[in-house]
Amino acid sequence: MDKIRTIIVDDEARMRRGIERIVRSYGENWDIVGTFSNGIEVIEFLEENETWVDLLITDVKMPEMDGLTLMKEIKSLNPDNDFSSIIVSGYDDFQFLQTAIREGAFDYILKPIKRSDFFEVLQKLENDIDEKRRKSLKWRDLIKQADKLALTKQTQLLSEAVSSEPEDIATMYWTKDFPDGLYQALFVSVDEFPSRTSEYSNEDWGAFAYATENIIDEVIMEYKNSKHQQLGWWWREGGLHFWVLLFSSSKENNDFFVTGDTFSRKLKSCLNKYTPFSFSVAQSNPFEDLCIMPEMKKQLHSLIRMRMIYGGNQVYSPRLIKELKDTEENNWFAANNMKGFANKLTSMLGRSDTSKIEKELSDLFKKIKKWRSPMEIQYALEYLMIYMFKVNLEDTESGIVLSDLGYILQAIKVESNINELENLVKQTFIQVHKKQLAFQQDPTLTPIMKTKKWINENLSQKITLQDISDYVYMNPNYFCQYFKKQTGKTVFDYITDLRLETAKELLQEQDLKVAEIARLIGYQDTKYFSRLFKQRWGSLPSEFKKKYKTML
Structure with missing residues (x-):
């Protein structure tokens, strides 16, 4: 068990020393990080040292700041830190004592202090802290397991989005499970050397793949730990070809691009060092909408082809291509x-x-x-x-x-x-x-007007982001940013909203089955449509239809 970090506060020096001796004599599980004469000294100490305590032993009545106020101040300094308090009180402090218990004090000791009474309180407190720590450890393990499962699920969704044919954009509801911010996609590909492939057995290639996966995983973990609210996912496309997706809560495109470039070069350097091959990395510009991931595959696969001209073992990006020397x-x-x-x-x-x-x-x-x-x-x-x-x-x-x-x-x-x-x-x-x-x-229609017109005309069909961006002649990433800036909605939200609004109107105006309405607005999966409808309007399509009819 880790030692219990303890602070003792009493305006009487003799009383402080007496409490300290009792605590130290009880056992080695107690670490007294400081003794103080008043609450202000305690707050200054905690702020200057950016430390925390497990236990506060404090007198109730003290000049400048009483024990109850001190308890509240420590809680406000670090609301997430669960600490315990033992109140030292005189017989005439009973009203203060009642308030302290209501504020969450663990127990109290009456003056004059009896060693046996104090030992009994310390024993109960030690057991209580030990139980809290075990529960906290178990809870952290459960959170880690949940995070790991969530990460696995997210990685699987990303892998499927990249490897499969583009989905109808409004069915990519899984993107809502990812945080809002900026993303960068990286395609990491070994520079092939046909003359050397015969040197290695199948077991060797398996070992190389395993080593590469571990290197990518370690570099991503370093990236995630280097700054708050940075995340990363990776998956294998096949052979020694991998995908990496980086996330940052930052809204600064240029800063995040530099961060991604630094990550790519660090990863490439580690792969060069610990495997017998060189690797090239295709790096996308930052983007916000994960719906463009299927298009990113085409773009980055094309971008990596630049090594045919400029050579391998490099990081290729739309921005850096301009800087490459012929x-x-x-x-x-x-x-x-x-x-x-x-x-x-x-x-x-x-x-x-x-x-x-x-x-x-x-x-x-x-x-x-x-x-x-x-x-x-x-x-x-x-x-x-x-x-x-x-x-x-x-x-x-x-x-x-x-x-x-x-x-x-x-x-x-x-x-x-x-x-x-x-x-x-x-x-x-x-x-x-x-x-x-x-x-x-075509100056008569703006790109947004053209987009909305096209979506309305094709609402019952499969609509992919590539379909729309091709129609308005825009790069999918640029189009997503442009659309959200102009409308305040993502393309995904706009299409979903339009389909669900249309479904509501059809339920009110037409005598059609739910499955027929789902198909008319572009959903082949009736259950998926019903779930979305209930999330938006609060009831299933069939229930909504019945309620509407009873109101007529």
Whole structure:
């Protein structure tokens, strides 16, 4: 048992020393951290040392601050600290004594003090504190277990959100179980070295994965413990590829981005040090709405592809891409003027006629078709697509993001028909070009008006965040921030509110079954719809319908 931290207060020095001797003689479980002549000295001591006490032994009547006031002051200093009090009282202090007991004093000792009476009180108090500590320890263990279960559940939800197809945004109710604040998503991926893979057995790869998981877990724990209200989750995507989600209660985007960058570099350094591989990290910009997690997968998977140009063992983010120095001057890209062509072509997007862009690409492929090296063709097209991705990623307001970059690069790698490759590249460029044009036009409707109009027209359909952001030509993260700033609601809340308002109207105006109404407003799961309806309107849809009919 930990020692019981004790403070003794009495304005009579002889009485203080006598109480101290009795307490010390009782046993070694008592740690007397100070003796004082009045309550003000006690408060000053506690404030200066930022310490706590388990037991206050105090006289009732003292000059400047009596014992009852001292008890209240100590409680106000640290409301979460459960301490006990023993009141020392004279026979004429009975009214004070009654008040002290009501204020929560554990027991009292009457003057003159008898050692046997004092020992009896200390024994009861020691047992009481021991029982409280055991209960407190058990309670803390239960809280830890509950937190662990909650963390496991949250991690599973995040993993499913990233690995599965985008859900209807209004069914992502699980996001409400996460705190409000800023988030950053990180994709941590091993830099593959095919020439070395044969050196390791399956057992080796299992050990590497286990070591990597432990390293990520330790760095996240350090992050969570470094500052109040910082949280982190991680899960494995497969192989030596992992996801990390960081949370901060801070609202400062720039500060949190720097924190995330520091975390990424620390994690990368530890992985380099304790595994035989290098790792790259794709880091998102801070965001508030977890509904964009499915889109984050596409963006960060595309972002990690930057290592094909700039090399591995780096941290890639939308902001840091601008700071990366070009490293291709001395390789074959410069010889074929690919950098200059990529710059020219991307500058035409959203500005030139579609026919001119198609002609530039046709001229390029006439030259490419004359190359003898399939590897050069692959690298040239990969460079072109990554360059366009980089340029569009920097434009966060229009938010034209080539989220399917991973798919396109894979197609370039495996496609053997040069004409098919030409069609793929042309289609991609024209698609982005049209999005750029659309973003600059249509002044009659604001993005919010367009969004609400589209949601109303598609309320009965599956609605994903990507569907909406594609329609208004915005990056999903930027769109979520813009929508909340303009409407005061998240996209999730707006769609849910609209669907439940519509359901209420349908129940009042139409003679339809609950399942039919659920489908009409976009919910395939009737039970889920009913639960949401009751949370909003206080009764199940069937009950609401009956009550409404009886009122007519």
